[in-house]
Amino acid sequence: MRYFSTFFLLSILLTASCKNxxxxxxxxxxxxxxxxxxxxxxxxxxxxxxxxxxNDYDAIxxxxxxxxxxxxxxxxxxxxxxxxxxTFKPGTYLSGSIFIKENVHFNIPEGVAIxxxxxxxxxxxxxxxxxxxxxxxxxxxxxxxxQKNVTIDGEGLVDGQGKVYWDYYWNLREExxxxxxxxIVDYDAKRPRTFLLQNAENVFLKDLNIxxxxxxxxxxxxxxxxxxxxxxxxxxxxGHGPSTDGIDIDSSKYILVxxxxxxxxxxxxxxxxxxxxxxxxxxxxxxxxxxxDCIALAGSGLTTIGSETSGDIRHVFVSNIQxxxxxxxxxxxxxxxxxxxxxxxxxxxxxxxxxxxxxQVSMNWNPSYSYSKLPEGYDYDSxxxxxxxxxxxxxxxxxxxxxxxxxxxxxxxxxxxKRAIYVNGMETSTVSNIQxxxxxxxxxxxxxxxxxxxxxxxxxxxxxxxxxxxxxxxAPGVEFPNTLYIxxxxx
Numbered sequence: 001m002r003y004f005s006t007f008f009l010l011s012i013l014l015t016a017s018c019k020n021x022x023x024x025x026x027x028x029x030x031x032x033x034x035x036x037x038x039x040x041x042x043x044x045x046x047x048x049x050x051x052x053x054x055n056d057y058d059a060i061x062x063x064x065x066x067x068x069x070x071x072x073x074x075x076x077x078x079x080x081x082x083x084x085x086x087t088f089k090p091g092t093y094l095s096g097s098i099f100i101k102e103n104v105h106f107n108i109p110e111g112v113a114i115x116x117x118x119x120x121x122x123x124x125x126x127x128x129x130x131x132x133x134x135x136x137x138x139x140x141x142x143x144x145x146x147q148k149n150v151t152i153d154g155e156g157l158v159d160g161q162g163k164v165y166w167d168y169y170w171n172l173r174e175e176x177x178x179x180x181x182x183x184i185v186d187y188d189a190k191r192p193r194t195f196l197l198q199n200a201e202n203v204f205l206k207d208l209n210i211x212x213x214x215x216x217x218x219x220x221x222x223x224x225x226x227x228x229x230x231x232x233x234x235x236x237x238x239g240h241g242p243s244t245d246g247i248d249i250d251s252s253k254y255i256l257v258x259x260x261x262x263x264x265x266x267x268x269x270x271x272x273x274x275x276x277x278x279x280x281x282x283x284x285x286x287x288x289x290x291x292x293d294c295i296a297l298a299g300s301g302l303t304t305i306g307s308e309t310s311g312d313i314r315h316v317f318v319s320n321i322q323x324x325x326x327x328x329x330x331x332x333x334x335x336x337x338x339x340x341x342x343x344x345x346x347x348x349x350x351x352x353x354x355x356x357x358x359x360q361v362s363m364n365w366n367p368s369y370s371y372s373k374l375p376e377g378y379d380y381d382s383x384x385x386x387x388x389x390x391x392x393x394x395x396x397x398x399x400x401x402x403x404x405x406x407x408x409x410x411x412x413x414x415x416x417x418k419r420a421i422y423v424n425g426m427e428t429s430t431v432s433n434i435q436x437x438x439x440x441x442x443x444x445x446x447x448x449x450x451x452x453x454x455x456x457x458x459x460x461x462x463x464x465x466x467x468x469x470x471x472x473x474x475a476p477g478v479e480f481p482n483t484l485y486i487x488x489x490x491x
Contacts, residue, residue, distance in 0.1 A: 057077070074086045075104055078101070099139075100142065108153070111156065116141045120138060140193035141194050142158070145196070150204070154208060155207055165191035170242065180375035184372070203223070208231050210234070215244070216245040224252060225254045226255050236263055247260065267301040273340060279309075280394060287312070292318070292320050299327065305332045307338065309342055318345075323350070324353050333361075335370035337394045346408045352412075354416040355416065410435070423448070435456045437458045446471075449473075454477040455479075
């Protein structure tokens with residue numbers, strides 16, 4: 001017996017006559033790399049040959065007691081010597097915040113485990129930026145603050161022991177949400193990052209095994225010429241920690257991320273540049289970023305841009321990335337009080353399987369988190385400073401409207417997606433000048449495109465299981481012609 005099953009195949013063969021391509025398109029072609037790529041990353045470093053073992057400073061190597069002071073003494077001694085290598089004899093070392101200094105090579109060899117303290121008091125508060133606003137927040141477990149010429153590497157383990165902080169967050173959120181305070185819970189639930197590079201220059205972070213971050217795993221903030229290479233991050237051991245981003249590039253430039261393998265519970269690779277009034281005040285972009293030759297497993301975004309877009313995010317090149325079980329491929333998110341421009345984004349040679357949505361764009365992301373309103377019953381004069389920062393209005397309001405443009409996507413293969421494309425601009429800010437070349441997506445449903453313009457498509461196919469077509473509204477110059485319905489013969 002023969003029967004027929006019908007599925008929807010949407011294919012596009014581009015000709016110049018079927019598209020309205022912007023004459024001022026500044027994006028690079030998909031066949032060439034932007035010239036600035038050769039400038040990203042740290043420069044090679046040479047260190048003083050002297051070696052400083054933390055064990056010579058009475059470090060406790062069985063994990064039975066906090067040994068932060070001994071580790072810091074070894075770092076300080078190396079710095080006083082003009083630099084050198086700080087390292088460990090095999091063992092387990094329990095630590096709070098440590099601070100790496102200039103010209104220090106901090107080596108965590110195989111057979112060594114650094115465990116993050118489960119007490120927040122062991123992470124002194126510093127002036128920093130978290131989730132887009134400048135505020136006091138606990139230092140990370142391992143910090144490079146206002147330093148240059150540093151390498152942190154080794155095949156040992158750095159375990160943030162984050163579950164105690166995950167539980168704290170979820171309990172606080174359960175308390176805050178009924179009070180109308182979802183927008184502030186992420187800022188009140190103070191949790192330690194694992195690595196923080198802040199105001200740093202010429203730093204290598206290499207070949208490390210990192211797990212169970214209490215909050216973000218690696219944040220590169222206000223820094224330049226940084227290389228993050230060969231990290232394995234596993235944050236879903238023993239639970240699914242909230243906000244356990246993999247690598248966050250935050251208002252930094254000339255950054256190289258490569259050969260990383262990330263399994264987390266939030267954004268895998270994320271670019272940020274401040275949020276709302278405070279981000280517009282700081283006004284520092286993230287730019288000249290390369291992410292290549294990486295793997296993302298569980299997590300919210302293979303490449304996420306935002307939602308903190310206030311200082312602008314531009315000149316980004318993503319290549320040779322695999323996603324397996326990741327929620328989205330390219331996610332660009334912001335809100336109507338963020339502002340900023342996302343532009344000149346290149347994404348190529350991507351393979352994904354069992355994902356949510358390949359391309360997801362929103363200018364009104366997660367309203368309960370993105371928009372701050374003080375509920376009745378609270379005295380403005382008595383609330384914490386960070387609350388007031390988030391409550392500060394952007395004026396004039398149109399300054400808070402973000403802009404997304406000039407995005408090039410090529411050589412993409414996606415299987416097992418729930419949805420192919422979900423792009424939503426705004427009437428006052430259309431998503432413009434999008435190039436799709438050699439993009440092939442198999443998904444359950446097609447999705448939608450609204451408030452967009454000037455899409456250029458060449459050899460694009462959407463294999464949609466439920467037979468739906470893309471809903472395209474308020475999108476001049478966005479056309480998906482040559483729709484075909486094909487019957488498959490099955491015995």
